[in-house]
Amino acid sequence: MYQFNYHRATSVADAVAKLKGAGDGKLMAGGMTLLPTLKMRLANPSDVIDLGGIAALREIAVANGQVSIGALVTHDTVAQSAPIAQAIPALAGLALHIGDPQVRNRGTIGGSVANNDPAADYPAALLGLGATVHTDRRTITADAFFKGMFETALAADEIVTKITFPVVERAAYMKFPNPASRYAIVGVFVSKGSAGVRVAVTGAGASVFRASDMEKALAASFQAKAIEGITVSAAGLNSDIHAGADYRAHLVGVMARRAVTACA
Ligand SMILES: Cc1cc2nc3c(=O)[nH]c(=O)nc-3n(C[C@H](O)[C@H](O)[C@H](O)COP(=O)(O)OP(=O)(O)OC[C@H]3O[C@@H](n4cnc5c(N)ncnc54)[C@H](O)[C@@H]3O)c2cc1C
Numbered sequence: 001m002y003q004f005n006y007h008r009a010t011s012v013a014d015a016v017a018k019l020k021g022a023g024d025g026k027l028m029a030g031g032m033t034l035l036p037t038l039k040m041r042l043a044n045p046s047d048v049i050d051l052g053g054i055a056a057l058r059e060i061a062v063a064n065g066q067v068s069i070g071a072l073v074t075h076d077t078v079a080q081s082a083p084i085a086q087a088i089p090a091l092a093g094l095a096l097h098i099g100d101p102q103v104r105n106r107g108t109i110g111g112s113v114a115n116n117d118p119a120a121d122y123p124a125a126l127l128g129l130g131a132t133v134h135t136d137r138r139t140i141t142a143d144a145f146f147k148g149m150f151e152t153a154l155a156a157d158e159i160v161t162k163i164t165f166p167v168v169e170r171a172a173y174m175k176f177p178n179p180a181s182r183y184a185i186v187g188v189f190v191s192k193g194s195a196g197v198r199v200a201v202t203g204a205g206a207s208v209f210r211a212s213d214m215e216k217a218l219a220a221s222f223q224a225k226a227i228e229g230i231t232v233s234a235a236g237l238n239s240d241i242h243a244g245a246d247y248r249a250h251l252v253g254v255m256a257r258r259a260v261t262a263c264a
Contacts, residue, residue: 029111071110128189128200168193172262
């Protein structure tokens with residue numbers, strides 16, 4: 001690990017000020033991705049600004065057809081939240097299957113979406129539900145937020161403060177997990193609500209994406225057999241020691257059909 005200055009922010013405004021004042025500052029939520037990166041000397045920030053003391057970022061609210069989750073809320077808290085489980089059970093279920101208990105106790109929803117790991121689970125929920133990312137200065141729709149591998153619409157000094165999700169009629173998430181890390185080799189989040197049908201795929205490509213052909217077919221007939229003949233092209237999909245692009249393309253169809261069946 002290289003040397004850096006450590007700061008503990010007391011508010012979002014304080015964190016923004018500290019970030020703007022740093023030469024090359026980095027925010028820290030639970031540190032689940034940031035700390036290994038620092039330990040392996042893959043990053044060399046001048047300053048680390050710890051968000052952990054900002055209580056306002058840990059709030060959960062369910063009201064007016066919306067679930068609001070503060071950026072610092074851990075995966076375990078989402079998994080154990082009765083109001084979230086009642087409003088969007090698929091969201092609580094997704095959080096329950098992230099990583100292991102240690103990761104779920106430290107990892108946060110804000111850190112996960114800001115990091116936009118191509119195999120992370122939450123990006124599928126945000127895109128699959130049509131969520132909104134709130135920052136210290138604006139709101140960004142999930143459709144506009146995820147830009148590419150580890151890339152988002154966030155400015156370098158912008159802080160995610162909360163995510164809001166619309167409560168939908170039905171939703172389900174199915175993932176084929178890497179048996180070691182539990183990251184998604186492929187995960188598909190399907191929802192049906194007043195805004196229509198959404199199908200979001202994580203793990204398969206450089207970043208989470210929507211399967212629009214499946215969305216159209218499911219809008220006409222919301223059942224697994226409606227998407228039986230729809231395939232996703234393997235061109236451009238991820239290929240690594242865990243799974244080739246062809247296998248991932250096949251898994252997208254399997255996970256999507258399972259998710260639709262689980263919605264019933
Ligand atoms: C062993 C292991 C297994 C895992 N398995 C899974 C899995 O199965 N599924 C899955 O989805 N994830 C998995 N993860 C990732 C984990 O869920 C964390 O969410 C992720 O590592 C981010 O961690 P964090 O929230 O502690 O953020 P940090 O590591 O603190 O930060 C991550 C990045 O986000 C930035 N950041 C943090 N908070 C904010 C904010 N509020 N605004 C703007 N930028 C911010 C930081 O500057 C940093 O660049 C795993 C991680 C590990 C180590």
